[in-house]
Amino acid sequence: MKYSKYFIPTQRNSPQEALLNSHKLMLRAGLIHKVSSGLYGYLPYGLLALRNVEAIIRQQMNKAGAIETIMPLLVPAELLQRSGREKVFKRELFRFLDRNDAGLALSATNEETFTQLIEKQISSYKQLPVNLYQIATKFRDEIRPRYGVMRSKEFIMKDAYSFHVDAESLHETYMAMRQAYINIFTRLGLDFVHVAASSGAMGGQDSEEFIVKSPVGEETLVLCSACSYKANLEKAIQQISPPKATTSSLAKLEKVHTPHQDTISKVAAFLHSHSTRSIKTLVYEYEKTADSNVWLPLILILRGDFKLNETKLEALLASNIRLASPESLEAVFHCPKGYLSPINLEKPPRVIADISLKNLSQACAGANEKDYHFIGVDMQRDIALPLGDLFSFHDISLVQENAACSNCSEKLLQVKGIEVGHIFKLGKKYSRAFQLSVQNQQGKKITPTMGCYGIGVNRSLAAIIESNNDQHGIIFPPQIAPFKTALISIGTQPEILQQSSALYDRLGQENISCLWDDRLESPGVKFKDIDLIGIPLSLIISSRLLATQQCELKIRRTGERLTLPLNNISALLAKLHAMLS
């Protein structure tokens, strides 16, 4: 491709709106064009990079036995009603009516469409398992789009859906997809980890996230510094550190006056105690049954130095949760926040205690009276026993900073990352909703079980750029680079153009894609632009080099320059092939 005939609108200044390096560079190097918040178009150069990412995904998916399809981007509301997800997605879905007032949504994910496909097309176990995928645009009315294409309203996802007669078959495909994902992200050149994750809006059981380590990521990973333990922060577990030793030994509860001490740290300081001997009380509400909109109060207690993990709690209850409204708080307690606890309540609601509180004694807790706290609290005696069936212990806390690994007791590290892939065992949630059934070998009808597997395609591209750049611009790994080489002609003399043209043609014959910078620009402009757009290798032709029948090869990543003879083109081409493979 001749640069002069191509379209790469580069910019010298970073647009003020971009925060991330990848976002700035994608704009500056002319990969993307912002249409509006969360809406980006791909310009020719960016599209080539995107296509290369897609090709790697496609290759590995096909190799793992998945089969490509294309399904509509519009999803009839009827399908979402059948799965019950019309309500789950709430306002995240872009929805509208067609001319006959039939409800439609723009595809945010496609479980329903694929489940319906199987419902209509498959009736025998002989046709299973099947694993279908597509690479398609997804639409989500994000609460807050940000970071360019990292989180946008419209994005490209590879989504796959597999259908199976039993759990073993699902597991086999799940593991094949897991391996395919490892291959894909390795091939993309990303520094990633895969961790157990919570399944979010998709529903289901096992799931693993693929996360690229990056300080700008929105996900938090918990990794053990010694053993192989790793998990998403939302799912991570830790060894509970013992509470701070105490010398007091009250035999029973005692109410003490604690004027204006309405936070854990104030109370602990006031009582010369410690937050690890405090009981933190939070009041939430949870939905009685999914989407019933009937909310029940719920008291959560944690050790003073722990924080609630809402995701763990939601998974535990299998229900939506929200902070209690002032009215429902009033219905349970008759005192201000800061002095609450589940001790001696008249009509206690359900109480869930974090496992950090197990066996805690000599603790302090609110006395349910303004300016008073209890001391000498014993979890078992004062909370667990009196509450009986209303009470239970569960792990509902976030992993603390510097927490110890539950496997090996070594330090857990928290690392930021970008989620680029997610695989799930969905189970029968959708197949039941769609009353999917196939006949098994005995002629009995059974409900297939499902898996689904997603990759953020353009997010992966952004992650690649985020981790492959320097002060001069993008540094594309060869397998992603829109052009493997650039040919920079310096000078306008006929012999320079002639030599450049000959070399350009040879590269074409060798299938080494090349962007020939034939523009009438000064050398500086060409060097800067080629650096900015990140082409891995540059060949330079100038009168100075031609005088000795040589050209120069420059390596973008290292800045290294090699002078090579032009009279041995096959050696030159062999060298390029070697460096690009």
Added chain:
RNA sequence: CGGAGUAUAGCGCAGUUGGUAGCGCGCUUGGUUUGGGACCAAGAGGUCACAGGUUCAAGCCCUGUUACUCCGACCA
């Protein structure tokens, strides 16, 4: 949806006490250049986000609206 900020040429920005719109880069034309964002000359380009108000006079002051960005909640 809560909180914060921004809005002036394609991009980055300045604009004093309210007095008729500027800079750098980019763009166009002509010429000279060609190893790291060249030089000279001449140009083009603006509803100062939008609406209303105050004023003899508003980019600037006041009110409202919109868009964008950031933080939070949410989320493959």
